[in-house]
Amino acid sequence: MGVHLELPRPLDDRRARRHLRPVLPLRFHIRDIVIEPNLVLAPMEGVTDLSFRRLVRSIGGVGLTVTEFIASEALRRGVARAEMMARFDPDEHPVAIQIYGRSAEAMAEAAVAIEEAGADIVDLNFGCPSKKVCAHSGGSSLLREPDLARQIVRAVRKAISIPLTVKMRSGFDADLRNAPDIAQMCEEEGVESLAIHWRTRADMYGGLRAVDKIAETKARVRIPVLGNGDVVDAESALAMFRDTGVDGVMIGRGAIKNPWVFRQIRARMTGEPEVVVDAAEKQAVLLRYFESIRGEFRDDRGVLGRMKKIANYFTHGLPYGTDLRVAFLHSQSIDEAIGQTNRYFDWLAEEEERRGRPFSLVSHLPVELPPGSDQSAAWAAERKAAEPIGPSPFSPAG
Numbered sequence: 001m002g003v004h005l006e007l008p009r010p011l012d013d014r015r016a017r018r019h020l021r022p023v024l025p026l027r028f029h030i031r032d033i034v035i036e037p038n039l040v041l042a043p044m045e046g047v048t049d050l051s052f053r054r055l056v057r058s059i060g061g062v063g064l065t066v067t068e069f070i071a072s073e074a075l076r077r078g079v080a081r082a083e084m085m086a087r088f089d090p091d092e093h094p095v096a097i098q099i100y101g102r103s104a105e106a107m108a109e110a111a112v113a114i115e116e117a118g119a120d121i122v123d124l125n126f127g128c129p130s131k132k133v134c135a136h137s138g139g140s141s142l143l144r145e146p147d148l149a150r151q152i153v154r155a156v157r158k159a160i161s162i163p164l165t166v167k168m169r170s171g172f173d174a175d176l177r178n179a180p181d182i183a184q185m186c187e188e189e190g191v192e193s194l195a196i197h198w199r200t201r202a203d204m205y206g207g208l209r210a211v212d213k214i215a216e217t218k219a220r221v222r223i224p225v226l227g228n229g230d231v232v233d234a235e236s237a238l239a240m241f242r243d244t245g246v247d248g249v250m251i252g253r254g255a256i257k258n259p260w261v262f263r264q265i266r267a268r269m270t271g272e273p274e275v276v277v278d279a280a281e282k283q284a285v286l287l288r289y290f291e292s293i294r295g296e297f298r299d300d301r302g303v304l305g306r307m308k309k310i311a312n313y314f315t316h317g318l319p320y321g322t323d324l325r326v327a328f329l330h331s332q333s334i335d336e337a338i339g340q341t342n343r344y345f346d347w348l349a350e351e352e353e354r355r356g357r358p359f360s361l362v363s364h365l366p367v368e369l370p371p372g373s374d375q376s377a378a379w380a381a382e383r384k385a386a387e388p389i390g391p392s393p394f395s396p397a398g
Ligand SMILES: Cc1cc2nc3c(=O)[nH]c(=O)nc-3n(C[C@H](O)[C@H](O)[C@H](O)COP(=O)(O)O)c2cc1C
Pocket: 042, 043, 044, 045, 046, 047, 067, 068, 069, 098, 125, 127, 128, 167, 197, 228, 229, 230, 231, 250, 251, 252, 253, 254, 371
């Protein structure tokens, strides 16, 4: 007797979306705070300051923003820089302020200051791999010290009444991938949501994608869990939801490269039209960001440093993006850097007009590359083979 086996047909995009829609969550709650869409900007030191968060909010598609981490000792003592890092706009809600430290008392006092300032959420950093933070001040070293981690959570929970969340890595190293245990402890102590980066502390920013501990945590606790690590576009976001069952995703480096990523993912999740961004819009957003940091930092060097950092990510994957980065590095003044930005994006707009469509900002972050690595050389070679392009706007002929 012949058995007729019908192989499942691969789903085309539209069918896949229809199939996913009923099961994909589009929002979640942290107590009574609605996080909608369920796409969260990751905390990033030196990046997610007020200006960057403003930029992301102005583009839209983000359900929650988180500050860069702030030393609890500094915040409790009212150090000006720490207070500046903890600022948020009156309309930036919901917003979480992230703190780190090893002293339960300092963490609790800093958390009280955050609550008094009117923030929505206090977030504890159990994930930072940096030697400085890890050795002396907490971060992912707390994954090796569950008793201390519990003391900290308990003290902070007791001190504040607003929601408390924790961000961590999947473990300390390959032998201690204990995020689910720490997560359970957090839930017992009253933490109301967790974000988990799939890497261990030992992975730093390398390692092979392994989201099993995120999935295990999601299955173990009842509070919402966010998946984090290498989500850079709709595909990688959907893969995170599919592989782990998380309630939301948190995006870091992908949002510096492409601050439209939240809107693009949301569009895919809700079946809305694709979000396409042309050179003029990229230029406008970058210039708006430069203006904003100019108003924030007192000295020009600080402004220029921040501009270079963001432009560095932002131009990855764009044609001749490396040339703009080099031009930026050599810029001696803010106005010169702005001039280079305009020169580049005016050229890009002309190229786009010639080819009839915008260049995409969507690109992958190969897991073996540390943040800030240059992928554009490989990309440029690939592009050159596919389509002819004029000389760089920064070449003598350009
Ligand atoms: C420049 C930079 C700064 C970061 N600073 C913080 C931080 O202050 N607090 C934190 O919890 N994680 C920090 N992280 C980790 C990110 O929040 C995130 O977990 C990590 O980058 C993985 O997500 P991604 O692949 O989407 O970037 C930082 C990452 C980068 C690249």
